[in-house]
Amino acid sequence: xxxxxxxxxxxxxxxxxxxxxxxxxxxxxxxxxxxxxxxxxxxxxxxxxxxxxxxxxxxxxxxxxxxxxxxxxxxxxxxxxxxxxxxxxxxxxxxxxxxxxxxxxxxxxxxxxxxxxxxxxxxxxxxxxxxxxxxxxxxxxxxxxxxxxxxxxxxxxxxxxxxxxxxxxxxxxxxxxxxxxxxxxxxxxxxxxxxxxxxxxxxxxxxxxxxxxxxxxxxxxxxxxxxxxxxxxxxxxxxxxxxxxxxxxxxxxxxxxxxxxxxxxxxxxxxxxxxxxxxxxxxxxxxxxxxxxxxxxxxxxxxxxxxxxxxxxxxxxxxxxxxxxxxxxxxxxxxxxxxxxxxxxxxxxxxxxxxxxxxxxxxxxxxxxxxxxxxxxxxxxxxxxxxxxxxxxxxxxxxxxxxxxxxxxxxxxxxxxxxxxxxxxxxxxxxxxxxxxxxxxxxxxxxxxxxxxxxxxxxxxxxxxxx
RNA sequence: GUCCCCAUCGUCUAGCCCGGUCCAGGACGUCGGCCUUUCACGCCGAUAACAGGGGUUCAAAUCCCCUUGGGGACGCCA
Numbered sequence: 001x002x003x004x005x006x007x008x009x010x011x012x013x014x015x016x017x018x019x020x021x022x023x024x025x026x027x028x029x030x031x032x033x034x035x036x037x038x039x040x041x042x043x044x045x046x047x048x049x050x051x052x053x054x055x056x057x058x059x060x061x062x063x064x065x066x067x068x069x070x071x072x073x074x075x076x077x078x079x080x081x082x083x084x085x086x087x088x089x090x091x092x093x094x095x096x097x098x099x100x101x102x103x104x105x106x107x108x109x110x111x112x113x114x115x116x117x118x119x120x121x122x123x124x125x126x127x128x129x130x131x132x133x134x135x136x137x138x139x140x141x142x143x144x145x146x147x148x149x150x151x152x153x154x155x156x157x158x159x160x161x162x163x164x165x166x167x168x169x170x171x172x173x174x175x176x177x178x179x180x181x182x183x184x185x186x187x188x189x190x191x192x193x194x195x196x197x198x199x200x201x202x203x204x205x206x207x208x209x210x211x212x213x214x215x216x217x218x219x220x221x222x223x224x225x226x227x228x229x230x231x232x233x234x235x236x237x238x239x240x241x242x243x244x245x246x247x248x249x250x251x252x253x254x255x256x257x258x259x260x261x262x263x264x265x266x267x268x269x270x271x272x273x274x275x276x277x278x279x280x281x282x283x284x285x286x287x288x289x290x291x292x293x294x295x296x297x298x299x300x301x302x303x304x305x306x307x308x309x310x311x312x313x314x315x316x317x318x319x320x321x322x323x324x325x326x327x328x329x330x331x332x333x334x335x336x337x338x339x340x341x342x343x344x345x346x347x348x349x350x351x352x353x354x355x356x357x358x359x360x361x362x363x364x365x366x367x368x369x370x371x372x373x374x375x376x377x378x379x380x381x382x383x384x385x386x387x388x389x390x391x392x393x394x395x396x397x398x399x400x401x402x403x404x405x406x407x408x409x410x411x412x413x414x415x416x417x418x419x420x421x422x423x424x425x426x427x428x429x430x431x432x433x434x435x436x437x438x439x440x441x442x443x444x445x446x447x448x449x450x451x452x453x454x455x456x457x458x459x460x461x462x463x464x465x466x467x
Numbered sequence: 468g469u470c471c472c473c474a475u476c477g478u479c480u481a482g483c484c485c486g487g488u489c490c491a492g493g494a495c496g497u498c499g500g501c502c503u504u505u506c507a508c509g510c511c512g513a514u515a516a517c518a519g520g521g522g523u524u525c526a527a528a529u530c531c532c533c534u535u536g537g538g539g540a541c542g543c544c545a
Contacts, residue, residue, distance in 0.1 A: 429504035
């Protein structure tokens with residue numbers, strides 16, 4: 001059987017980390033088996049659904065690389081088909097009209113609860129054989145006894161006694177289909193045979209199975225992934241720090257890192273921590289999905305991100321750094337930045353960066369000219385002092401005279417000077433570092449000068465001694 | 468209240484299905500050390516968990532029951 005899975009977000013906000021992970025697992029499930037991954041937008045709640053939210057979700061999925069097959073299904077466009085199915089159900093005797101008022105139903109629920117039972121509609125209209133009419137809803141004629149069971153891909157066997165479930169409404173009194181009905185019809189029509197979704201739908205599953213059975217349709221395989229918790233162990237929500245996945249892009253995370261980290265949150269493959277997306281596709285198996293909720297740990301996410309930054313192609317990192325630079329310093333800063341120099345620098349930055357945003361201040365000194373360089377005040381006062389100035393002047397002269405300007409020649413110059421003056425290396429290296437970068441932190445001093453180039457290094461030394 | 472789900476280091480998890488190889492393994496974090504021209508990286512080491520109680524068994528993290536704790540659901544929302 002070809003696996004067909006889907007992701008079905010309702011467009012009422014951005015795609016947050018929890019939704020992204022559900023989408024990822026569904027995508028992985030399909031891609032692993034060479035099946036199809038479909039996308040359906042559940043926009044039947046006209047009040048809350050927005051085009052902006054749809055775009056935001058699509059953008060986030062694109063960023064993560066979760067491509068879907070075929071056209072996007074919009075649930076709101078399918079009301080006619082939903083109603084057609086409801087009519088079939090009524091005709092077949094699996095559903096019936098009900099004219100109980102909301103107040104009456106509330107009273108029934110109240111009563112049931114008072115008696116210590118699960119609140120539910122009592123089925124008054126089940127056998128009334130009512131026809132369509134104003135203010136009437138259509139309810140499913142659910143089995144009264146027996147149980148509805150299924151084997152959850154992540155939780156294992158789950159069974160619910162049918163008496164726990166009430167005759168749920170399929171069509172509202174205003175003629176619109178309800179969620180549970182719409183989901184079943186859409187999944188069936190789309191050919192979806194594997195449904196992987198959030199934990200909060202476990203209770204809906206037996207109800208939906210009842211609809212499949214009433215229609216005599218094949219029941220898909222279901223799986224419910226546990227939710228993601230905040231550091232306080234509370235469910236991640238907008239109020240509780242659930243950020244849009246795109247916020248992580250803004251914080252300088254790489255999509256492959258996000259995918260890697262998200263996958264490890266609830267899924268495992270032995271002791272392995274680092275997975276490329278291709279590797280995950282190859283190894284993914286719902287058997288290894290965890291069944292307890294997990295806490296989102298930004299520290300570990302950072303570590304994963306640091307790993308993928310080390311692996312990333314410098315050309316791509318250069319583009320990203322320039323994007324961030326443009327955002328922070330304005331477009332002209334990025335346009336004027338010497339890309340070649342940045343490319344030479346990036347391999348030295350990769351081992352020391354946890355995010356792209358961190359790489360921006362580390363790059364900046366290399367992207368401006370000597371006269372634009374900003375010196376960190378503390379660093380300058382501490383290291384560019386009366387002792388350092390003559391040293392820097394001497395170094396400047398030696399570098400000027402050095403026609404090679406290589407790692408080896410620079411090392412020879414510095415080591416020679418250290419020996420000659422009987423200095424500790426850092427008493428030379430730190431002033432030099434501050435002089436050429438404006439900061440106490442940079443890659444190796446030789447690499448730093450090499451990336452800057454001879455002219456720029458000399459210009460900065462000249463400027464530094466006058467500080 | 469009723470039903471459903473969950474429970475291994477601070478965190479993510481392996482192990483649990485098919486009991487012994489687990490006085491519980493890996494990773495993040497934290498702490499210490501090494502490396503070192505700064506910041507990092509890297510390397511080495513340490514820290515720390517089977518929620519509790521009963522069974523079953525020669526033997527239980529693993530199987531069964533109960534308790535506790537957490538979460539979810541109970542809508543003419545999705």
